[in-house]
Amino acid sequence: MAKIGVEQSLTNVTRALRDKGYDVVELKQESDARNVDCCVVTGLDSNVMGMQETITKAPVIEARGMSADEVCREVENRLQ
Structure with missing residues (x-):
């Protein structure tokens, strides 16, 4: 099953994804997103300056x- 990185504060999402059989890892730091198939973030830490550095090619x-x-x-849609 796919490995999904989820921000720590999204415990309900983590639980739901695990219930569906996904391997879920918490995204505690940026480097945690390097070896996942998909990332789920809150969107609260939006980049105010508009600068982006891609650390993963996985869908976010x-x-x-x-x-x-x-x-x-x-x-599920993004991983198909």
């Missing part, structure tokens, strides 16, 4: 305003 899902089920569906 911003979970702001989404339920855990919606995030799971989005993960």
